[in-house]
Amino acid sequence: MSRHTKIVATLGPASSDPQVLERMVHAGVDVVRMNFSHGKAEDHIARANAIREASALVGRPVGILADLQGPKIRIGKFADGRITLERDAAFILDARCEMGNAQRVGLDYKDLPKDVKPGDVLLLDDGRLKLTVQKVIGHEIHTAVKVGGELSNNKGINRQGGGLTAPALTAKDMDDIRTAAQIGVDFVAVSFPKSAADMYMARQLMRAAGGGDALLIAKIERTEAVANLEEILDASDGIMVARGDLAVEVGDAAVPALQKKMLRAARDRNKLTITATQMMESMITSPVPTRAEVSDVANAVLDGTDAVMLSAETASGKFPVEVVEAMSRVCLEAEKSNEVTLDREVLNRVFTRIDQSIAMAAMWTAYHLNVKAIASLTQTGSTALWMSRLNCGVPIYALTPEVRARNQMTLYREVYPLLMSQTHQDRDVLLWEAEQILLDQGVVEYGDLIVLTIGEPIGASGGTNTLKIVRVGDHQAPNAYA
Numbered sequence: 001m002s003r004h005t006k007i008v009a010t011l012g013p014a015s016s017d018p019q020v021l022e023r024m025v026h027a028g029v030d031v032v033r034m035n036f037s038h039g040k041a042e043d044h045i046a047r048a049n050a051i052r053e054a055s056a057l058v059g060r061p062v063g064i065l066a067d068l069q070g071p072k073i074r075i076g077k078f079a080d081g082r083i084t085l086e087r088d089a090a091f092i093l094d095a096r097c098e099m100g101n102a103q104r105v106g107l108d109y110k111d112l113p114k115d116v117k118p119g120d121v122l123l124l125d126d127g128r129l130k131l132t133v134q135k136v137i138g139h140e141i142h143t144a145v146k147v148g149g150e151l152s153n154n155k156g157i158n159r160q161g162g163g164l165t166a167p168a169l170t171a172k173d174m175d176d177i178r179t180a181a182q183i184g185v186d187f188v189a190v191s192f193p194k195s196a197a198d199m200y201m202a203r204q205l206m207r208a209a210g211g212g213d214a215l216l217i218a219k220i221e222r223t224e225a226v227a228n229l230e231e232i233l234d235a236s237d238g239i240m241v242a243r244g245d246l247a248v249e250v251g252d253a254a255v256p257a258l259q260k261k262m263l264r265a266a267r268d269r270n271k272l273t274i275t276a277t278q279m280m281e282s283m284i285t286s287p288v289p290t291r292a293e294v295s296d297v298a299n300a301v302l303d304g305t306d307a308v309m310l311s312a313e314t315a316s317g318k319f320p321v322e323v324v325e326a327m328s329r330v331c332l333e334a335e336k337s338n339e340v341t342l343d344r345e346v347l348n349r350v351f352t353r354i355d356q357s358i359a360m361a362a363m364w365t366a367y368h369l370n371v372k373a374i375a376s377l378t379q380t381g382s383t384a385l386w387m388s389r390l391n392c393g394v395p396i397y398a399l400t401p402e403v404r405a406r407n408q409m410t411l412y413r414e415v416y417p418l419l420m421s422q423t424h425q426d427r428d429v430l431l432w433e434a435e436q437i438l439l440d441q442g443v444v445e446y447g448d449l450i451v452l453t454i455g456e457p458i459g460a461s462g463g464t465n466t467l468k469i470v471r472v473g474d475h476q477a478p479n480a481y482a
Contacts, residue, residue: 002395004338004414005300005331006030006307008065008274009324011047012038012315020320021054027324030410031063031187031307035315037072041179048183061417063187063410065217066180068173068202070191071166073157075124076106082152085129085145093122093131093157095139104140105151109166112157113141121160124151127248158248162223168198174205181211186407189217189240194224196235203235213404215411217274220262221245229265238272238306238411256299263303267389272411275300276309280327284317289326297327298334306388306413340367340393355455355464359386362451362467367392369469372448375434376464377420381405381412383453383464388412394451397443399434416443427454427466435472446473 010033015021032051034044048064055062075093078100085091085102092104095113100106113136116122120133122143129151131143158164168190180188188211190202199218206212215237218225221244225232233239241262247255259275266273279297280289289297300308308327314320351357359376366374374396376384384398391414398409399420409417418437420430431452438444449471455463 002416003028003328003332004335004395005305006411006413007324007327007331008033008276008307008309008411009314009320010035010067010309010311011051012312014316014318015314015320016047016050018050018054021050022057023321024314024324025051025054025058025060025062027321028328029062029324031065033065033067033189033309033311034185035067035311036173036176036179037067037069041176041182044179045183048185061406061410063407064183064185065187065189066176066183066185066214067189067219068176068191069170070168070173070219071109071170072191073109073112073164073166074107074154075151075157076100076108077153078105078151082150084150085148087145087148089145089148090134091131091143091145093141093143107157108154109157109164110139111165113139115164116141116159121146123158123160123248125149125155126244127158127252156245158245160249160251162249166192168193169201169205177202177205177211178209180214181206181209184404185211185214186404187215187217187237187411189219190236191219191242192222192225192245193218193232194222195228196231199232199235215272215408217272221249223249226250226258226262229262233266233269233271236271238274239266240274240276240309241305243275243277259300260303263300263305267304270386270389272307272385273305274307274309274411275303275305276311278311279308280310280313280323283313283319283323283326287319287322289323289330294330297330301331301334302338304391304413307411338391338393340391355383356386358453358464358467359383360390362453363387363390363392363394365467365469366394366451369449369451371451371469372444372472373397373438373450375399375438375450375452377430377434377452377454378464379405379455381409381417384409384415384417385412388415395443397438397441399437427456430454431468431470435470439472444472448472 008031009029083102094104095107095110097106122131130147134142217238218232218236219240219242221242241259263273280293282290313323376398387396396415398417406417452468454466
C-alpha cells in the first residue's frame with residue numbers, strides 16, 4: 001500500500017553516513033531538511049550531493065529543503081558554560097555583557113532592550129525558564145526569575161505574546177540563500193516571518209541568487225504570523241506549522257486548534273503544509289515511539305497535512321532509520337480512516353481556470369468511476385498540486401520531463417512523481433507512454449481503468465485542457481511504436 005502523507009527528515013551527524021542515508025530513503029524519506037542553523041556552506045553542499053546519490057541508488061526521488069535560521073534571539077555565553085537560576089532571583093539581560101555569570105548574561109540581539117517594557121514575560125530555552133521584566137535601563141533588562149532552572153549558553157528568548165521587532169531575514173540568511181541557490185534546493189523554509197513582506201523579500205533574494213524556482217515555505221512560529229496567516233499564505237507556496245517557538249509565544253494549549261486552522265486554511269488556498277516539532281522526539285534515544293507521539297502524528301495526517309517532519313530524531317538521534325519506518329507505519333494506518341469528502345468540497349468550489357477545472361474533473365471522475373489511478377502529464381506540477389488538495393482515495397501519478405518539478409512534487413500529499421521524457425508532440429503517443437509507465441511501475445494491470453490529463457499544445461506550462469478515461473490495454477501502440 002502506498003503512503004499518501006510525505007515524510008521530511010532532517011540531516012545531521014546521525015544521518016551523514018551514505019549507507020544510513022540510503023537506508024533512510026529505502027525506509028520512506030520523501031524530503032530531506034538541511035538545517036542552516038548548523039554547519040557551513042560546504043557541509044550543506046556535501047549533504048545535498050550525498051542525498052542525491054542515495055536517491056539515485058534507491059531509485060526514489062527525494063526533495064531538498066533548506067531551512068533558514070532566521071532571527072533566533074538568544075542569550076550569550078556563560079564563563080562556566082551554564083548557571084542555575086533560583087525562583088525570585090534578580091537576573092540581568094545585558095546587551096553589552098561579553099561573558100555571563102549568575103547575575104547577568106549577554107544578548108545576541110542587541111535591540112532587545114528597546115522591545116520590552118516592565119511587566120513583559122520573557123521565556124528562555126523553549127519556555128523552560130520564565131523571567132518577568134522589572135525595569136529597562138539603557139542596554140540592561142532587569143528581571144525577576146519566576147520559573148527557574150539550569151540555563152546554558154546560547155539559549156533562545158521569546159516574549160510571551162510575541163512582538164519582537166527582529167527582521168525575518170538576517171545577513172546570515174542572505175548568505176545562506178546564495179548557498180541554497182547554488183545547491184539547487186527544491187524548497188526554502190523562511191523562519192519567523194511576520195508578514196507577507198518577509199516572504200516577498202525572501203523570494204526576491206532567491207531570484208537574485210539564481211534559485212527562483214524553489215518553493216517558499218513560511219514557518220508559522222510568531223504570534224504576528226498567526227494574525228497575518230492569510231496574507232502570508234498568499235505570498236508563499238506553503239507553510240510549516242512550527243510548533244516549538246509558536247507554543248512558547250501563544251501558549252502550548254492553543255497550538256492543537258491553531259494547527260487544525262492553519263492546515264485547513266492552507267489547503268483551501270492550494271498551498272503545501274508541513275507539521276513539525278517533537279513528533280517522535282522520544283525516538284532520539286528510544287527504538288520505539290510513545291503512544292502520545294503515535295497519536296500526534298496520526299492526528300496531523302487526519303488533519304490533512306502534506307508532510308510530517310522529523311528533526312533531532314534523524315539529525316542526531318540513535319535510530320534515524322527506525323524512526324522513519326515508525327512514522328511511515330503510523331501514517332499508513334491513519335490514512336485508512338481518512339474520510340472522503342470530495343463531493344461536498346468540489347460542489348462548494350468555483351473554478352476560473354481551465355487547467356484547475358480539468359484537475360477537479362479528474363478527481364470527481366476517478367472517485368465515482370472507481371478507477372485504479374490518475375496520471376497527470378504536467379510540466380510544473382500545478383495540476384497535480386490542485387488534485388492533491390482533495391482526498392478522493394485514488395493515487396495521483398504525476399509524469400513530468402522536469403527534474404525540478406518531480407523533486408518538488410515529493411512534498412505533495414497523495415502524489416507520486418515520475419520522470420517521463422515527453423519527447424513526442426503527439427498526444428496519443430504520450431498518453432500511451434504514460435499507460436506503459438504505470439504498467440512498468442506495477443501500479444495498474446491490464447483491464448484497469450485510469451484517468452489521464454494532458455495539455456495541448458504539448459509542453460506548455462499551465463495548459464492542461466484534456467481529460468481522457470482509458471482501460472489499460474484496450475489500445476494498440478501508436479504508429480510511433482508500431
